[in-house]
Amino acid sequence: MSEEFGPTFITITDDEGTEHVLEFVDMLEHNGQTYQAFFPAETEGEDEDDPDNGLVILKVIHEDGEDLLSTLDSDEELEAVYDLFMEDLFDGEDE
Secondary structure, eight states, X not given: OOOTTOOOEEEXXXXXXXXXXXXXXXXXXXXXXXXXXXXXXXXXXXXXXOGGGSOEEEEEEEETTEEEEEOOSOHHHHHHHHHHHHHHHHTTTTO
């Protein structure tokens, strides 16, 4: 994905009906599944150190010909994919 035109934002609605604006960071495939990583968009008055403002990882599922975003099924899946994103995001920073 090119950043030539700036960052990409999406809005998702959680189970309680609250909307969240997320900024796309990266995408990867692992074990045949596509995952996307996002950071919450900064809004005025939010605490930057709030642990809920960290990396958001969602998986892409194909349903009725559409791509939908879904939460991950287990903590083990989340941990494995999180580690892969961290490797990708911070690979080369030490150079």
